[in-house]
Amino acid sequence: MSLPATVQTLGRRACRFWHDEASLRARLISIGHLITGNMMGSMVGLLAFVVTARALGPHDFGILALTLSYARSVQLLIAFQIWQPLIKYGAEVRGKEDGGAYRALMKFGLLIDLSAALTAYVTAVGFALVFGPLVGVSQSGIQQVFIYSTVLLFQIEGFPTAVLRLAGRFRLVAYSSLISTTLRLALCTAGLLAGADLVYFVVAWAVSQVTGSLIFLTLALIELRRQGVRRLLMAPLAGVTRRFKGLWAFTLGSKVELMVRSSTTEFDTLLVGALAGAPAAGLYHVAKRLGRLVLHMGVQVQAVVYPDIARLWAQQAVSEFRRIILQTEILLLALGVAVFAAVALWVGPVLSWTAGPEFEAAAPLIVVQMIAVAMMLSGSAVRSALLAMGCQPVVLRIVIVSTLVFYAVALATIPVLGAMGANIAHTIMAGLWLAGLLVAFHREIRSHSSTLPPDTPDPTPPVEEPARP
Numbered sequence: 173m174s175l176p177a178t179v180q181t182l183g184r185r186a187c188r189f190w191h192d193e194a195s196l197r198a199r200l201i202s203i204g205h206l207i208t209g210n211m212m213g214s215m216v217g218l219l220a221f222v223v224t225a226r227a228l229g230p231h232d233f234g235i236l237a238l239t240l241s242y243a244r245s246v247q248l249l250i251a252f253q254i255w256q257p258l259i260k261y262g263a264e265v266r267g268k269e270d271g272g273a274y275r276a277l278m279k280f281g282l283l284i285d286l287s288a289a290l291t292a293y294v295t296a297v298g299f300a301l302v303f304g305p306l307v308g309v310s311q312s313g314i315q316q317v318f319i320y321s322t323v324l325l326f327q328i329e330g331f332p333t334a335v336l337r338l339a340g341r342f343r344l345v346a347y348s349s350l351i352s353t354t355l356r357l358a359l360c361t362a363g364l365l366a367g368a369d370l371v372y373f374v375v376a377w378a379v380s381q382v383t384g385s386l387i388f389l390t391l392a393l394i395e396l397r398r399q400g401v402r403r404l405l406m407a408p409l410a411g412v413t414r415r416f417k418g419l420w421a422f423t424l425g426s427k428v429e430l431m432v433r434s435s436t437t438e439f440d441t442l443l444v445g446a447l448a449g450a451p452a453a454g455l456y457h458v459a460k461r462l463g464r465l466v467l468h469m470g471v472q473v474q475a476v477v478y479p480d481i482a483r484l485w486a487q488q489a490v491s492e493f494r495r496i497i498l499q500t501e502i503l504l505l506a507l508g509v510a511v512f513a514a515v516a517l518w519v520g521p522v523l524s525w526t527a528g529p530e531f532e533a534a535a536p537l538i539v540v541q542m543i544a545v546a547m548m549l550s551g552s553a554v555r556s557a558l559l560a561m562g563c564q565p566v567v568l569r570i571v572i573v574s575t576l577v578f579y580a581v582a583l584a585t586i587p588v589l590g591a592m593g594a595n596i597a598h599t600i601m602a603g604l605w606l607a608g609l610l611v612a613f614h615r616e617i618r619s620h621s622s623t624l625p626p627d628t629p630d631p632t633p634p635v636e637e638p639a640r641p
């Protein structure tokens with residue numbers, strides 16, 4: 173067969189596959205909006221990041237990085253991933269006649285978020301007041317912590333995330349975040365032109381963060397009102413944990429997992445700063461920041477997939493469930509490999525041209541970080557599948573083991589290799605994490621299949637296409 177004919181045949185098959193796979197097409201469109209919005213926001217945020225680095229230089233930028241990491245570390249220690257149980261249980265009752273159960277579930281999530289936000293703020297300020305002077309933190313350093321810790325009062329993320337993802341409002345989520353990142357860029361650019369000091373940039377980052385959180389919460393409340401869910405705080409909570417069996421266990425388990433897993437992505441900067449100094453922490457923060465931009469793409473994919481697979485598992489549609497996970501894993505693996513190749517080729521010149529020649533030393537750190545990022549991306553769909561299957565304790569055990577290995581490697585290598593030691597620790601941790609998730613997923617699938625009668629059909633209904641805003 174000639175090449176043109178082969179190309180035409182492949183093209184027809186691709187078109188037929190695209191036409192037949194309605195659920196995949198809907199997911200890819202939603203993922204496309206989320207990734208596009210995330211990339212636009214990330215590019216604007218990266219410009220703000222570059223402007224800040226240019227204005228402050230490696231030393232002051234390292235101090236800012238430590239301030240941001242301190243507040244985020246406290247927030248992640250206290251916060252709950254409440255969106256996970258809200259989506260899992262909300263997918264079972266949303267749209268059914270028992271609207272009161274959905275309303276009570278959402279109120280439960282909102283109250284958890286509010287309590288965590290207040291506790292995180294009090295903890296961050298109190299810890300800085302009590303222990304800051306003991307570890308040599310200056311008065312100006314404590315002032316910066318006080319200023320930026322204000323954002324913790326507004327970190328209400330789990331509840332709005334669940335509401336908007338369950339409603340399929342992915343396009344709205346994708347582009348609304350541009351408002352806060354654009355505001356951050358404007359404030360940082362003004363600071364650069366005016367020659368502002370470190371405190372100004374702390375305020376600028378805090379104001380933009382608070383703005384983004386308030387916009388996100390407002391969108392969720394508007395969506396609930398559109399669904400007919402009103403007077404949310406008046407919903408009775410009596411019996412909500414009996415109605416949704418395992419709600420508290422899932423909520424607390426996801427909180428512990430977040431605390432353990434996030435310690436490696438937040439405490440690591442503080443660890444590098446303590447063992448290698450503020451300049452090394454600044455370079456490491458550059459590498460981690462770029463890695464986080466890529467991981468956000470995986471988060472957007474999970475945002476679309478998780479509600480669908482939670483519904484499918486509840487319906488015991490195992491074949492469709494496995495097919496979605498396989499499709500998503502292939503997509504994420506290809507994305508991770510492509511990003512790693514691009515970074516390995518161009519990261520050095522790009523860093524020199526943007527942040528400045530003094531930040532070019534971060535290039536090897538970023539390349540190693542991207543190896544870990546590619547593995548984390550590849551395993552994110554399997555992690556979501558295990559959560560939808562009710563295997564949150566299994567995920568938690570895998571996270572604990574891989575995290576302990578991370579700290580053992582980091583403490584051994586950072587004093588010798590500097591910031592590179594933390595990146596090597598991330599890579600080893602990601603490999604263990606990915607291997608553990610894959611083994612657990614296949615074991616759970618085999619165990620589930622063995623419990624079904626031999627002639628039990630797989631009730632695989634069509635996946636509901638996400639609602640469009």
